[in-house]
Amino acid sequence: MIKLDKISKAYETDGVETPVLFDVDLKIDSGEFVAIMGPSGSGKSTLMQILGFLDRPSTGKYFFDGKDTASFSDDELASLRNARLGFIFQSFNLLPRTTVLENVKLPLQYSPTTKEKDKDGLANEALKSVGLGHRINFFSNQLSGGEKQRVAIARALVLKPEVIFADEPTGNLDSKSGSQVMEILDQLNTQGHTIILVTHESNTARFAQRIIAISDGQIVKDERVVGKKQYAGELK
């Protein structure tokens, strides 16, 4: 589903180039649960942003479902992203003073295929699946960190994306809420969602079936986890 061919990325700020990724080759199949690990500053989030069409590579090719993504306009990438990818971030990125239900309905605003009358039902269903059916009318700033992250997962889920990207999803959580979040991601993987997790914690990465280590912008290790079930099911 995902294929990177010699991807490099350099940021340019005030005329100064900062190279971050170097000749990254990577293939990820549908149904995988992959953890991208590495120290702070190694390029994990940059790689995730490229994989999630939030940024473009400087050089190299990115094929999604066999198509060269360089041929897509920014608008085409944005609609592909909204329809097929979901994102979860360390800082939750919820709208404060906005209800849980409205937060989860947000991606539906940009979905041309979702009917107005179905939106509440879809958001409710996503919230129930993360155990927050009783919190729909709370404001997001009235929730605990663990609850906020579960709302963020519901929001990422509401359009039933094939791929869910999670960038340090447990970074701001206590260990119990962190495990809950990881259990949910694991469950989503059994249902057929591809999970691409970015983390520097081995405790979080242990949920993955494959661990990719990145150091100074290069992949230095890519291993299947022995004994982990490999899911590659159809999305349920």
Ligand SMILES: Nc1ncnc2c1ncn2[C@@H]1O[C@H](COP(=O)(O)OP(=O)(O)O)[C@@H](O)[C@H]1O
């Ligand atoms: N928008 C940006 N502009 C300039 N440099 C950036 C930008 N984003 C990240 N970087 C730099 O790229 C390097 C890798 O960052 P990042 O991908 O966020 O690493 P990680 O997620 O592994 O901590 C860091 O040195 C960081 O300062």
Ligand SMILES: [Mg+2]
């Ligand atoms: Mg990061």
